[in-house]
Amino acid sequence: MMSNSGKHQQHTSDKPFLILKEHQYAYTAVSELFHAIESPDPQLVYLYGPSGCGKTALISDLLTDFVEIHAEAALKIVTASEFAAKFAAASNRNRIPEFQRTFRELDLLILEDIQSLENRTQTQRELLSVLDEILKSEGRVVISSTKPPGELARFDKKLVNRFHGGICVAISPLKYQSRLELLTFWANLEQIPIQKKELSLIAHKKELSPRELYAMLMQLQTVSRINQQRIDTSFVKQYLEGNIEGPKTSVAKIxxxxxxxxxxxxxxxxxxxxxxQIVLPRQCAMFLSRELTDESLAKIANYFNRKNHSTVIHACRHIQHGLEKSPGLRQQISRIKQQLGVYLL
Structure with a gap:
């Protein structure tokens, strides 16, 4: 999600961002924060909404403008979990001053998934100090979360007050018309031969996030190509009902x-x-192999040179638990499925 480039750490967006009705207020708030030449007022924007609603994509789309306007600015983009891990590593190595300089001297801090710091008292205190220093130096901060500030459990009250001191903007799940507009935009962008009537059938899947809608559209294209069928009403209905088999995969491909x-x-x-660095991807591969193939636990374990299939069971439980807690991990699993042309309804 991050890459170093001189003084900047930037998101890379793999597709253009479409500003929908549900995004407009949030887009305006972040745009004004990034485009202000002098120190903006307020200096902090707090975005919240369900995982996959477009928070990261929205920030990514506007970040290019910030870099162009503020070419010499020092910025950093991290998830709250990464911030906590860096803080813990600095504590263990007695390098707290170095860690503090890295964050407190920033002109822009983008901190994602703040809810993952729930119940991490020491990390919250350090973050409070970081925010105070950045804001005192007329810097800017963007926080993203799946929860509004008032619903963050076991959070330092002073830290929550800092969030409330900025602009707090909710990004709500997309309504039908926005889902249809987004699907139409992506179908044109990816040159998928599908009509509005068929896109409307997909748009009625109201429980799906923008990320999931995109994955579904791309898999529909893959399945139609494999089956050599046009994407017409009958085909889409059969696909949505689970009557058309998706692309096959294997442990090796996964x-x-x-x-x-x-x-x-x-x-x-x-x-x-x-x-x-190796255990997590290995566990993800085991988890997806179990979910997306018919291979036995023993065969999956054997592929990874493990003697006991209990390793696979442990990996599946660990990743399943992580998916419930970490939006970042959910995004990684989603991207892997998209690579494979696989999306499970």
Whole structure:
């Protein structure tokens, strides 16, 4: 999600962002924060909404403008979990002053998924100090969350007050008309031969987030190509009802897709390496292999050179628990499924 480029760490957006009715207030708030030449008032924007509603894409779309306007600005984009991990690592290595300089001297801090800091008292206190220093120096802050500030459990009251001191903007789930507009936009962008009537059938899936709608549209295209069928009303209805089989995959294909997402090698992921950088992608590969293939636990374990299939069971439980807690992990799993052309309703 992040890459270093000089003084900047930028999101990379793989597709253009369409400003929908549900995004307009949030888009305006972040735009004014980023476009202000002098220190804006307020200096903090807090965006909240369900996972996949477009918070990250919205920020990414406007970040390019900020970099062009404020070419010398120091900025950093991190998830709250990454912030906590960096703080813990600095504490263990007695490098707290270095950590503090890294964050407190920023002109722009974008901190995603703040709800993951619930019940992390020390990290919250450090974040409060970071925010106070950035705001005191006329810097800017964007916070994203799945919850409004008042619903953050076990959070320092002073930190919550800082959030309330900025602009708090909700991004609501898309209504039918916006879902249809978004699907039409993506179908044109990806040159998918599908008519408005068929897109309307998909748009009625109101429980799906924008990210999930995109994944569904792309898989529909893949399935139509595999089955050599036009994407007409009958085909879309059968697909939505689960009567058309999606693309096949395998443990090997899944593992390669996981390696691309986590930027690791096939040899490492199948090795005995137990470092966290390898364990997490390995567990993701095991989890997806169990979910997307008919292979037995024993065969999946064997592919990863594990003697006992209980390792796979543990991996599946660990990732399932992580998906319930971490929007970042859900995004990674979603991107891997998109690579594979797989989307499960």
């Amino acid at each position: 593992t390669k897709a996981v390696c691309r997402e986590f930027k690791t090698s096939l040899a490492e992921i199948r090795s005995a390496n137990r470092s966290q």
